[in-house]
Amino acid sequence: MVGYILRRLLLLVPVLLGLSMLVFAIARLLPGDPVALAAGPNATAADVASVAREFGLDQPLVVQYWNYLTGLFRGDWGVSIFTRRPVAEDLAAYLPATLELVLAAMLLAIGLGIPLGLMAAVFRNKWPDFLARTVSLGAISMPRFFLGLVFQLLFAMWLGWLPLSGRFPLTEDPPPQITGMLTVDALLSGQFHAFGVALSYLALPAIAMCLSPLATIMRMMRASTIEVLQQDYVLTERALGLSQKLILFKYVLKNAISATLTVIGLYFGWLLGGTVLVETVFDWPGIGLYATQAVLTQDFMPIIGVTLCIGAIFVTVNLVVDMLYGLLNPKVRYQ
Amino acid sequence: MLTTTRRGVMAGGAALLAGMATGRDAQAQSRRILVMASNQDIPNFDPHVANGYSASMALRNTYDSLVGVAGNPPKPVPQLAQSWTISDDGREYTFKLDPAAKFHDGSPVNAEAVKYSFNRLLRLNRGNAWMIAGVVDQNSVEAIDATTVRIKLVTPFVPFLSVLPWVWIVNPAQVEANKGSDDGQAWLRSNLAGSGAFRLRRAEAGNLYEFERVADAWRKGGGNLTGAIWKITRETATQRLMVQRGEAQIAVDLTSEDMDSLKGRAGVNLVIEPEYRTFSMKMNTRHGPLQDANLRRAIACAFNYQGMLDVAGYAELMKGPFPESIDGFDKDLPVYRTDLARAKEYLAKSSTPNGGIKITVAHVSGLEQQRRWALVLLDSLRALNIELDIKPMIWPDMVSAARSPETTPDIFMVYQTANYGDPDNLAFAGYHSSRNGGWQNPTYANPEVDSLLTQARAESDAEKRRALYVRFQRVLMEDSPDIFGVLEKRKLAMRSNVQGFAFTPVASNAIDLFPLSLG
Numbered sequence: 036m037v038g039y040i041l042r043r044l045l046l047l048v049p050v051l052l053g054l055s056m057l058v059f060a061i062a063r064l065l066p067g068d069p070v071a072l073a074a075g076p077n078a079t080a081a082d083v084a085s086v087a088r089e090f091g092l093d094q095p096l097v098v099q100y101w102n103y104l105t106g107l108f109r110g111d112w113g114v115s116i117f118t119r120r121p122v123a124e125d126l127a128a129y130l131p132a133t134l135e136l137v138l139a140a141m142l143l144a145i146g147l148g149i150p151l152g153l154m155a156a157v158f159r160n161k162w163p164d165f166l167a168r169t170v171s172l173g174a175i176s177m178p179r180f181f182l183g184l185v186f187q188l189l190f191a192m193w194l195g196w197l198p199l200s201g202r203f204p205l206t207e208d209p210p211p212q213i214t215g216m217l218t219v220d221a222l223l224s225g226q227f228h229a230f231g232v233a234l235s236y237l238a239l240p241a242i243a244m245c246l247s248p249l250a251t252i253m254r255m256m257r258a259s260t261i262e263v264l265q266q267d268y269v270l271t272e273r274a275l276g277l278s279q280k281l282i283l284f285k286y287v288l289k290n291a292i293s294a295t296l297t298v299i300g301l302y303f304g305w306l307l308g309g310t311v312l313v314e315t316v317f318d319w320p321g322i323g324l325y326a327t328q329a330v331l332t333q334d335f336m337p338i339i340g341v342t343l344c345i346g347a348i349f350v351t352v353n354l355v356v357d358m359l360y361g362l363l364n365p366k367v368r369y370q
Numbered sequence: 371m372l373t374t375t376r377r378g379v380m381a382g383g384a385a386l387l388a389g390m391a392t393g394r395d396a397q398a399q400s401r402r403i404l405v406m407a408s409n410q411d412i413p414n415f416d417p418h419v420a421n422g423y424s425a426s427m428a429l430r431n432t433y434d435s436l437v438g439v440a441g442n443p444p445k446p447v448p449q450l451a452q453s454w455t456i457s458d459d460g461r462e463y464t465f466k467l468d469p470a471a472k473f474h475d476g477s478p479v480n481a482e483a484v485k486y487s488f489n490r491l492l493r494l495n496r497g498n499a500w501m502i503a504g505v506v507d508q509n510s511v512e513a514i515d516a517t518t519v520r521i522k523l524v525t526p527f528v529p530f531l532s533v534l535p536w537v538w539i540v541n542p543a544q545v546e547a548n549k550g551s552d553d554g555q556a557w558l559r560s561n562l563a564g565s566g567a568f569r570l571r572r573a574e575a576g577n578l579y580e581f582e583r584v585a586d587a588w589r590k591g592g593g594n595l596t597g598a599i600w601k602i603t604r605e606t607a608t609q610r611l612m613v614q615r616g617e618a619q620i621a622v623d624l625t626s627e628d629m630d631s632l633k634g635r636a637g638v639n640l641v642i643e644p645e646y647r648t649f650s651m652k653m654n655t656r657h658g659p660l661q662d663a664n665l666r667r668a669i670a671c672a673f674n675y676q677g678m679l680d681v682a683g684y685a686e687l688m689k690g691p692f693p694e695s696i697d698g699f700d701k702d703l704p705v706y707r708t709d710l711a712r713a714k715e716y717l718a719k720s721s722t723p724n725g726g727i728k729i730t731v732a733h734v735s736g737l738e739q740q741r742r743w744a745l746v747l748l749d750s751l752r753a754l755n756i757e758l759d760i761k762p763m764i765w766p767d768m769v770s771a772a773r774s775p776e777t778t779p780d781i782f783m784v785y786q787t788a789n790y791g792d793p794d795n796l797a798f799a800g801y802h803s804s805r806n807g808g809w810q811n812p813t814y815a816n817p818e819v820d821s822l823l824t825q826a827r828a829e830s831d832a833e834k835r836r837a838l839y840v841r842f843q844r845v846l847m848e849d850s851p852d853i854f855g856v857l858e859k860r861k862l863a864m865r866s867n868v869q870g871f872a873f874t875p876v877a878s879n880a881i882d883l884f885p886l887s888l889g
Contacts, residue, residue, distance in 0.1 A: 068770030077500035118413030128575040320576035333766040
């Protein structure tokens with residue numbers, strides 16, 4: 036098992052190397068002139084050349100890539116040509132907000148999707164099943180940003196239960212930064228009031244984000260549970276007089292969850308890269324907005340930094356999912 | 371007997387959370403914190419590197435400059451300099467600094483600090499350096515004594531006082547102590563070395579920036595704000611809702627639709643004022659069919675100006691290259707308006723008398739307004755038998771395309787914002803040939819215009835200067851390098867308890883906090 040994990044971790048290196056090469060080349064080969072843009076509207080040709088020199092953009096592409104790569108090993112992710120801020124600093128500022136949102140959304144999706152899928156399978160073709168399927172179809176069909184706007188209107192504007200946008204009340208000091216995830220930081224520092232407040236801000240964007248994966252997880256779980264429920268060993272267990280609860284939670288769940296785990300891993304990466312609309316609607320200062328801004332201005336270093344960062348998290352999450360297969364199903368062995 | 375339902379618990383919990391937040395908000399109100407909703411981040415606080423209106427807002431409140439700007443039309447007003455004199459030849463400015471002026475660390479703002487700041491701005495050649503580049507050099511600023519600064523201009527530049535509000539003075543001791551290998555750029559990116567009435571209390575990149583009033587600030591008076599928050603709010607609809615709910619006191623990026631929906635709302639005031647921000651369609655005068663001045667005039671006459679205005683929201687049609695309230699505006703300038711017969715006359719004189727050509731127009735992708743104007747142009751050009759290819763491009767691609775006449779589209783849509791309230795700003799950047807290859811003036815060049823603009827920069831006699839600009843506008847209209855479009859009005863929404871706001875048509879969204887109060 037340990038050897039397998041180490042091998043998978045080592046495999047991360049060529050994957051990320053390939054990704055960095057690809058993104059680096061694409062970012063540089065795009066048409067457009069971000070250097071002239073960064074130099075400002077009144078820059079002369081000499082000014083533009085000076086900015087290009089300052090950021091090493093006058094060097095051959097291979098040299099630029101080599102400099103970037105060696106910089107990465109020193110923890111230097113490059114500098115934005117527009118803001119002149121180090122990308123590593125920006126990632127540290129923006130990533131925790133996105134991770135908090137995605138983790139909350141995934142927790143909700145998993146926490147609700149798996150039991151609802153099980154329920155729909157057990158009550159197959161009865162009203163709980165129909166209800167769950169109808170709701171999941173609705174959830175998967177509606178765009179997240181639209182749901183976000185509807186939630187804002189309903190819960191913030193009309194009912195006034197939850198905040199409209201942001202992560203924390205503007206005029207209050209947030210909990211001391213430990214992880215950058217406000218709910219986690221509030222708990223770690225024992226500020227339970229702040230935890231409640233941060234949670235109230237997290238609720239609407241997390242719900243808007245979670246509905247699509249929730250629906251998929253529910254449907255996957257329902258399908259695989261129905262399949263497992265038809266296996267001979269389940270029939271045998273029923274014949275032996277085992278209770279429905281025991282059969283379901285001890286024998287069926289573990290076998291049915293494998294396919295859903297794969298979806299969970301994939302969804303995590305998908306949500307990480309697709310938060311921008313929800314972040315925009317709820318003013319959530321996350322990496323999606325940062326990446327979008329960088330793409331629109333062709334700011335090379337942030338584009339590459341965000342891509343590498345999401346790539347690394349995605350691969351790591353899928354490694355964790357692979358580990359979980361083995362924990363849930365003893366038949367799976369790592370070689 | 372108490373009964374508890376799950377729904378009741380959930381509603382109660384939510385109400386409790388909302389209540390806690392409201393209670394804190396009330397507490398914040400007693401601290402008089404003004405919240406401004408804006409879609410632009412403040413990624414850099416270095417006063418000699420940063421640019422953009424959000425950075426201008428932060429810097430004008432945390433730093434001071436020799437002179438400020440106020441009024442409509444905008445005029446220079448004393449700030450660090452209590453008074454100033456200008457030599458007869460317009461080349462020498464002598465400023466008398468306010469002896470009370472001090473930096474946040476308590477050290478005095480003296481002439482040496484002014485000299486240091488000018489030289490650092492020139493040395494870095496970033497941010498607002500272009501405003502003084504070629505006008506002053508490293509030897510121009512002289513500290514006569516602790517409170518007297520003399521600036522000798524390399525070349526006469528009449529708008530000099532107009533650019534000074536954007537040249538901020540840093541504390542040399544603090545910058546030198548944190549100089550590093552990059553002239554203090556890394557340190558000043560997130561630290562302040564200023565003397566302004568506010569200092570940075572909290573910075574959360576991409577989210578918010580909180581400013582607090584400096585307790586013993588040297589500048590006395592002003593409003594009653596104890597602090598302010600610049601909240602990054604990307605969606606204009608959210609900005610509108612924040613003002614509507616009282617979560618923000620000012621929203622700076624609202625659309626015309628947002629303003630309409632706020633009209634008549636209790637507790638909300640709307641500021642809709644003409645600003646020095648022009649929109650024009652620049653024609654490629656050096657490559658392709660629009661090199662022909664008659665064809666350009668034909669297009670300018672065929673364009674449906676009313677159609678453009680109809681989709682522009684709060685805006686007015688431009689009557690030449692200048693806004694009406696700027697000094698030098700020629701009120702008798704004969705501007706092109708929709709006149710199909712005249713358009714056809716010009717077309718008949720052109721190298722393509724029957725049309726039958728295809729030209730391109732580029733606009734910034736995602737800017738709906740520009741797309742609509744391109745469609746108005748497409749419709750207008752049909753009358754001349756000219757086909758229009760509409761090319762949405764991302765902004766970096768447009769900047770790149772503007773670098774040579776060969777790659778510049780036939781028509782190029784551009785917003786141009788004045789950074790200082792002088793005709794030189796819009797005229798020089800938009801029409802002087804030295805700016806060819808830049809997006810503000812990709813191709814247009816006329817030696818007479820160059821000469822007029824250069825003379826106007828140096829002409830200290832106001833009447834003579836006005837005459838030069840009038841002549842410039844006439845020549846420009848004859849050349850017809852642009853379809854002069856609209857002046858979009860600045861749209862700000864404010865809670866009615868915001869007091870002390872006075873509109874200035876330069877950088878009006880870079881809110882000056884000093885005079886503001888919350889009632």
